[in-house]
Amino acid sequence: MRWTIKPKPEQESIDQLSEALGVDDLVAQLLLQRGISDYEEAKAFFRPELSHLHDPFLMKDMSKAVERIEQAMANEENIMVYGDYDVDGTTSVALVSSFLMETYPNVATYIPDRYAEGYGISFQGIDFAADNDIGLMIALDCGIKAIDQIRYAKEKGVDVIVCDHHRPGQELPDAVAVLDPKQQDCFYPYKELCGCGVGFKLIQALGSKQGKTIDDLILYLDLVATAIAADIVPITGENRVLAHYGLLVINENPRTGIKALIDQTKKRELTITDVVFIIAPRINAAGRMKHGQHAVALLVETDIDQAQQFASEIELFNTERRSLDQEITQEALVQIQENGEEEKFTSVVYNENWHKGVIGIVASRLTETYYRPTLVFTKSGDKLAASARSVKGFDIYNALEGCSDCLEQFGGHMYAAGLTLLEEQYEAFKNQFEKVVSESIDPILLKPEISVDAKISMHQITPKLMRILKQFAPFGPGNMTPVFMAEGLKDTGYARGVGEGEKHLKCSVYQPGSNPIGGIGFNLGNKLDVVKRIKPFDAVFSLDENEWNGTVSLQLKLRDIR
Known part of the structure; x- marks a missing residue:
């Protein structure tokens, strides 16, 4: 060190x-x-005071998003709330769907299958919307790069509102509204919201049109604080306010599903660290081992007996996840050693049988061991999928951009990303990624600080x-x-x-x-x-x-x- x-x-x-x-x-x-x-x-x-939160209508396209949702309600359209299978995605879906359903019944939720559909908005999800006469889809924690999917949705007669916090690409999707504070022409004062944070700004805006104040929305902040903790976004500015009050809700009056998770752990007062290591892995385990819809079902459940049943099932998923994580990490370490790659600038490993649900955790474990930018690949349909993790100070998203000619798609942040490529591109990508990192990383960053x-x-x-x-x-x-x-x-x-x-x-x-x-x-x-x-x-x-x-x-x- x-x-x-x-x-x-x-x-x-x-x-x-x-x-x-x-x-x-x-x-x-x-x-x-x-x-x-x-x-x-x-x-x-x-x-921290709730009055420190910014006006949600400062976010680009917020008025458009609110008007389209109000129109859908007035016309009695079916609305689908769509989000990714991780903690940020499932908490976002639970947040927005439960808020809408307080006053409007025609709301469905959809979490893509991690294995059959993969990350982000899927064509299968759009087909589901079209087949079920859904006129409006609200996509949370994803969608900023779903150019083709949203074009397809439009052709199918499904309007899409994107609520995302990932970096946009060169082209924005042709959606009814795109809420993402990282857009260059979005002048929202705080840029570091997580996906659930953007979802909260949406319900804050909707609520204000319904005569609700911020005090009426406090009970949703347990979900927001959970997502902030799990997504490892900066706990500064608006996130600090949301996390502070969200922790108060978690410890004093959590929603039934989160209470059921806490009851399993026997913890008394939870800190953000406890949320990261106790609550978040269990919510994540549903999408990793089975399906993210299990997490949404738990988070919107209001009956304590049913919630405890859901929490017990999720506990089993989490136990299975821990066992797989240890097993695959060991296999990956052996692969690095047997290939004589301990001295490289990167760790890139692949096994077609590794469980896609835990490769992100394994990438984090390998980064702890060798402390260098790391990718863990597995087979996903007819392609390879990987989770990427970086070391402090090195932007792995930029490094992947430098290898984009080898990739089918990629997205993420400075320190964590996901990608897919064709199997025949694997070796070329592996060599190019090593080259890009070796030429751009300051060697001092390869020693933990x-x-x-x-x-x-x-x-x-x-x-x-x-x-x-x-x-x-x-x-x-x-x-x-x-x-x-x-x-x-x-x-x-x-x-x-x-x-x-x-x-x-x-x-x-x-x-x-x-x-x-x-x-x-x-x-x-x-x-x-x-x-x-x-x-x-x-x-x-x-x-x-x-x-x-x-x-x-x-x-x-x-x-x-x-």
């Missing part, structure tokens, strides 16, 4: 913010590093600091958990390996003159010798609370030691 210490803001700025807020220099420094430089910005950060907010001494770690840091939440991209570095630490003699195979490190550390503080380092059991030596060591960590027998104490959540 390479440790990178963020530049410290100018002392004058620290002093001014410290005085304005009545906080110490360390807290002022952390705020300045997050772009917060005065009292009003700090107030908005620490006290820990970004350190500040150097601190142990006496600065107090319950008061912890109370303030907890108010920095919800954490995520753009507002990561503060990471600190302390130098010259010594072990009290308590250090030991814990867990299966003693792969984790538990210790108690101090600096001369400071009180000892406990620490836990997951997967740092191999650093035990460094800690037990008589020589002092440095550590990078975040702050955490450890609850044991009803007593809460501060602890260091160790990230690395040297």
Whole structure:
């Protein structure tokens, strides 16, 4: 790991913010590093308000979208709410369909089959709409690149509203309305909404025409917060407000389906991290292992007994997903080693029998192991499909654009993408992708980085600091958990390996003159010798609370030691 210490803001700025807020220099420094430089910005950060949300009609085509939906309702047309099979897609479909059905009965939902139809708007889905006399289709978390599909829908007499957040291509689809804040000529003030966030702006706009206020829509924010967490969008600006209030709903009054999922996990209060690692994988498991419609059914269910039945089924899907994920990851690692590809700039692996539902997770696992841009391919119909994952600082979407002559289609973000190609193009693509990455990546990006907010001494770690840091939440991209570095630490003699195979490190550390503080380092059991030596060591960590027998104490959540 390479440790990178963020530049410290100018002392004058620290002093001014410290005085304005009545906080110490360390807290002022952390705020300045997050772009917060005065009292009003700090107030908005620490006290998110629903009034901070932007007017949905600032989004390009919002008026067109609302008018077309109102027209469909007035004419008693059938409406189909369509979304992808992942968390962002299924929560979006649950959100918009349940909102519409509060006042309008003719609403169907459609999630494409991951295997038969693939990602995005499918021709099969459009045929379903046409065959079932559906006049309007609302596509969520997809559609921005579905040029041919939306042209086909038009020929079939199906109007389409696109609600997406992915990067548009050169050409936009010929839809009734295209809601996507990343369009160049869309001047919506916040660009980083997830698909469910764009869906929420749509119901906010529709609701305002029906006399509803933002307070009437709060109960939908558990879905939005779940999608924000799962899609790993920045938790800044509007997303921070949506995530903050969504977490309150999740913890205080979640919808029946989410409550059924939480009941299975026995967790009390969930953080964004818990949503990422507990709720999101279970919702995802439905689309990965069976069908995304199972997730929608759970998320719109209002009967607790039925919801618990759905949640139990999804728990089984998730158990199966975990087993497959481990098995395929192992096979992929063996493939890289047997092909002698450990020293390459990329990892590209393929097996026609790998389960398409877990290749994205496997790509993430391989990236953790070899830390380089990674693609995992499997057979999908008569083509190959892949999930791509990147490393911090490298835009994998741009790299795929550099190989587009080998691809059938692709889409995604800077750090994650999906693509399909013809089997005969696989080797050419693999070589070209390696070439593009090797020529464009800064080699330093191939070493994992820990970004350190500040150097601190142990006496600065107090319950008061912890109370303030907890108010920095919800954490995520753009507002990561503060990471600190302390130098010259010594072990009290308590250090030991814990867990299966003693792969984790538990210790108690101090600096001369400071009180000892406990620490836990997951997967740092191999650093035990460094800690037990008589020589002092440095550590990078975040702050955490450890609850044991009803007593809460501060602890260091160790990230690395040297």
